[in-house]
Amino acid sequence: MSRRFIAAVLLTAALIAPAAPASADPSPANGHGLTVVATNVIDSRQTEYTVSTAALLKPVRIRVVLPSDYDPGTRYPVLYLYHGTSGRPSDWIGGGDALQTTAGKDLILVLPEAGYDGDGGGFFNDEWNGGKRGGSKWETFEYDQVIPWIDDNFPTIADRDHRAIAGLSQGGYGAAHGAALHPDMFTSVATFSGAPEIFRNFVVRAGASFIIEAITVGLNGNPPFTILGDPIVNAAHWQGHDPGTLVENFRGMDVSLWTATGIPGELDSFENSYGGGAGNVIEGLTHFSTLAFASSLKNAGIPRRIDNYVFGTHSFPYWAQDLREYLPILMDRFANPSTPTAISYSSTAKAYNQWNWGVAVHRSATEKLTTLKNASSAGFSFTGADAATVVTPPSYEPGSAHTVTIKQGAKTSTSSLTADASGRLTVAVPGTSVVNVG
Structure with missing residues (x-):
């Protein structure tokens, strides 16, 4: 591994994430542009599906986690939970305690892949490619294909009142991005050390542009500005994919944000903090983005919940804790949904x-x-x-x-x-x- 590549990884670690009864149908049908090419039954609750789609350049995985007392005759609410940069769907299981946290909850958990085999990830956008579009269409895959495919193949309650979206780091941006583009699809959104604002605040814009281009070039091996274009020349395109600019779209939605400063805290160890200083810096950057987004919501008069803790780093012990705190909030929201009248x-x-x-x-x-x-x-x-x-x-x-x-x-x-x-x-x-x- 070259020193140049290692430097790119450290620099861009933003948004990094370091059996039969397992599914309603262990061989779900193709549809909504997705073709199932492999099925891996992991245990009594988890099945991972590899799917191909014309929207993406390679097959990717979708892991589905069913309730521990799953009944195929019952319909369940759904949480779509995203990993971070250079991550995989399994990250939330291995590092985020998602299996234990959702045990006993009447909830289907869906963990879609957001990159190719652990590369930098596509930032949940259909690639701009100099205005030519084409390339990888992650926005199309995540929101337009995965969600209706899940509803068709699993016993979900397929409405806004029973669908939520959340994620860590880059996946936190993906959650806020999906909620902003499709507010009629989600009743709740949560970000854990996420970057929910990337353009509206000028300082945040500079940091987000630097990180996105470093990921694009250093981790994905693509030309600069592939994902969103130049933030100056293509400012309108950035606006259209910035949850902070699209803040009006969050009215009537439950919004929860978790963030820390990057200063090591009680959940840190040498391996996940002192031994990974880039992640500490990244937490500081996502911290600023989260605070900017919270301010945009506040200025628009839109309620939001924020856990802004001083000590904490960009690492899974904190994201696992965030998810444990979010689940009761989410289940209460599912039980008491709210839809705006205007x-x-x-x-x-x-x-x-x-x-x-x-x-x-x-x-x-x-x-x-x-x-x-x-x-x-x-x-x-x-x-x-x-x-x-x-x-x-x-x-x-x-x-x-x-x-x-x-x-x-x-x-x-x-x-x-x-x-x-x-x-x-x-x-x-x-x-x-x-x-x-x-």
Whole structure:
């Protein structure tokens, strides 16, 4: 192993993670772009599936952990739990005590792979590749393929109220990223020494860019800016994948954050702290990212829970402890879910659909930030430089007439719209404006 490679590993260790009854169906069906190429029954609770997909360059693994008293006739809530940089699904079992922590809990645990055979990982994004896209599509795999495949093949309660997402280090970013892009899919999100903000705060942006590019080049062997592009030239793309910029999307979600400073504490030993100083520095960097994200949530008036402990390093003894603390919080959330009555969603996409609201922005630029806020049957606000078409959920009586008032600055216009056969209204907005529906 070259000194150059070792230096890259230490420098980029951010986001590092150092039988028959085991599944509802030991040979789950292919679907949602996934093909099962191997099945490894590990024990009475765990099965690991190797899957191939056109979204990725190589087959990867998904480990499924079932409840210790699993009953195939019962449906269970699900926690998607991600490993960190240079990690594997088994990390949470070997170092994170996930098997013991989830024992006795009515919960299915899903541990998807987020990199190729322990490389740096794809940072949970579809690769930018200079705007050409292509390459590895980790965002597509993790959120668009794995989740519906799990719901199709295991007895999950397949709704937002019973689905959560969490992760350590780079996987903490992955959890916050998935929750930000798909708030209608998750009731709870947690990060353990994660990097949930990568762009909004300028200082955090500089650190995140350095780490991501070091991982890209030093661990993955790819050209710089492969994953997200240049944070200056491709700023809108970074915004669209920064949970801190997309903070409005966390309204109505349970948000829990764990972070430490990197100063060795009571759970440390020579091996996981004093002998691995790079991890201590990394914890300091993720600490700053977590505090920045917590501040962004607070400034937006979005509740969050944060365990900001002074002594602690970027190591599994702390992540195992974090998971033990999170599980009771999560199980209570599953038992007492909450769905917002009015929704908010920010995105840089030209078109998106969330919470059954559809937005199509009329612009030539591929990416630019817009926000649909406080959207309900009574109306909504839209923030964006360009005109857009907003299609509501089927909230109205089909064929019913409604007075729609659009206020844009000092200008106000009123029109009558008729709900279509499914009970939706189609509203043309001229840009940043407030819309009231009567």
